[in-house]
Amino acid sequence: MSAPLEIRVPGDKSLSHRALIFAALASGRSRVRDILESADVNSTAGVLRALGVPVPPLGRDISIDGSGARALTAPSIDLDCGNSGTTTRLMAGVAAGCDFRSRFIGDSSLSRRPMKRVARPLAAMGARVELQLGDGLPMVISGGTLKPIAWSSETASAQIKSAILLAGIVGGVDVEVTEPSRSRDHTERMLRALGASVEVDGTRVRVAALRGALSPLDIRVPADPSSAAFLIALAVLATDSPVSVPNVCLNPTRIGFFDMLRTMGGFVRIDAGPDQGGEPTGTIIGSHSELSAITVGEAQVPSMIDELPLLACIASRARGTTEIGGAEELRVKESDRIATVVSNLRAIGASADERPDGLTVEGSQKPLRGRVTTHGDHRIAMAFGILGALPGNEIEIDDPACVAVSYPAFWDDVARAKARR
Numbered sequence: 001m002s003a004p005l006e007i008r009v010p011g012d013k014s015l016s017h018r019a020l021i022f023a024a025l026a027s028g029r030s031r032v033r034d035i036l037e038s039a040d041v042n043s044t045a046g047v048l049r050a051l052g053v054p055v056p057p058l059g060r061d062i063s064i065d066g067s068g069a070r071a072l073t074a075p076s077i078d079l080d081c082g083n084s085g086t087t088t089r090l091m092a093g094v095a096a097g098c099d100f101r102s103r104f105i106g107d108s109s110l111s112r113r114p115m116k117r118v119a120r121p122l123a124a125m126g127a128r129v130e131l132q133l134g135d136g137l138p139m140v141i142s143g144g145t146l147k148p149i150a151w152s153s154e155t156a157s158a159q160i161k162s163a164i165l166l167a168g169i170v171g172g173v174d175v176e177v178t179e180p181s182r183s184r185d186h187t188e189r190m191l192r193a194l195g196a197s198v199e200v201d202g203t204r205v206r207v208a209a210l211r212g213a214l215s216p217l218d219i220r221v222p223a224d225p226s227s228a229a230f231l232i233a234l235a236v237l238a239t240d241s242p243v244s245v246p247n248v249c250l251n252p253t254r255i256g257f258f259d260m261l262r263t264m265g266g267f268v269r270i271d272a273g274p275d276q277g278g279e280p281t282g283t284i285i286g287s288h289s290e291l292s293a294i295t296v297g298e299a300q301v302p303s304m305i306d307e308l309p310l311l312a313c314i315a316s317r318a319r320g321t322t323e324i325g326g327a328e329e330l331r332v333k334e335s336d337r338i339a340t341v342v343s344n345l346r347a348i349g350a351s352a353d354e355r356p357d358g359l360t361v362e363g364s365q366k367p368l369r370g371r372v373t374t375h376g377d378h379r380i381a382m383a384f385g386i387l388g389a390l391p392g393n394e395i396e397i398d399d400p401a402c403v404a405v406s407y408p409a410f411w412d413d414v415a416r417a418k419a420r421r
């Protein structure tokens with residue numbers, strides 16, 4: 001293997017949202033380095049500013065003065081969450097614990113996404129939650145006095161879980177959440193690091209009402225495994241361009257994609273590094289390899305939920321037919337990612353079929369050509385962008401700028417990897 005090209009990808013999106021929210025709820029000055037500077041994280045920053053938190057413009061090294069979990073103030077404007085489901089659902093939990101009225105709005109994609117999944121548990125805790133269109137946004141929350149809850153979630157979703165945990169922290173009550181399988185656990189890890197009492201037992205999490213204040217954070221945000229996945233996929237699919245991505249968050253609830261790529265026959269090496277901000281980190285190296293089809297089932301979905309569009313695109317280059325099932329959650333992401341991936345694979349000449357809970361993709365080596373309709377979905381643009389970067393393929397993306405949601409420098413990094421060939 002020739003020396004890999006090192007590409008640093010931006011900070012983890014899930015950790016960046018949480019770093020801002022916990023810095024706002026802590027008492028004292030927090031320091032956040034290497035935060036993801038993207039549209040979604042800016043949405044969280046904007047919502048916190050509207051609630052009276054002095055969040056500076058995002059940058060490599062920022063400080064935030066938090067005044068405690070009960071110090072947010074009533075907003076005089078709507079809370080605009082842009083395209084960001086994480087902003088909406090996590091901040092809905094925060095708003096449920098605050099004794100004022102908050103109105104959440106977002107762009108057309110976010111406005112269609114289901115919010116009952118957080119409205120129900122927050123209402124069961126005693127918040128008044130009004131979904132003005134039945135489900136989706138606008139959502140109005142009048143919070144305040146909450147009661148403890150033990151909630152059993154139908155969906156493995158870190159956003160639902162985190163909304164309830166945050167409502168407990170801000171509302172000052174004990175909360176317990178049980179999920180069908182384990183979703184990403186960044187909220188639990190961060191809460192524990194800041195002094196909250198967090199008990200985890202399999203798929204059940206309990207957080208006790210805060211006794212004192214949350215301590216301020218000092219975090220260097222590791223790189224996002226969901227962003228690293230695109231460059232590693234490119235290294236595996238392209239013929240002669242090994243890539244290494246350093247300092248990636250290797251939280252076990254996030255790295256299912258890399259295991260799956262290995263199962264397909266991909267060369268993927270992970271070199272463990274130090275823990276950072278309560279999360280394991282390390283370097284991921286990918287290199288060209290022939291791939292075979294695989295089957296993905298429900299148990300594997302949560303640890304690779306955001307990477308499934310990319311996996312489906314990779315499957316179009318693998319030997320055999322890949323089946324992805326147990327993934328109905330894909331239908332309620334930034335776009336209906338089952339429909340979007342299948343229609344776009346077909347639009348570029350690949351063979352794919354929808355299933356109610358997933359999709360089937362037939363691999364081939366024929367050149368792929370055509371135009372991709374992203375529906376403004378950043379992960380669709382990037383997944384098909386990787387196919388478009390392979391020699392022989394000619395793929396036009398209708399809205400390449402939508403990558404700004406999570407990975408603004410994506411096209412530059414892909415161009416660097418291509419230039420090496």
Ligand code: S3P
Nearest residue numbers: 014086156157158159160305306
């Ligand atoms: C996220 C959780 C996931 C993921 C999203 C980020 C988070 O959503 O798809 O991109 O930061 O909590 P669900 O929790 O709804 O599965």
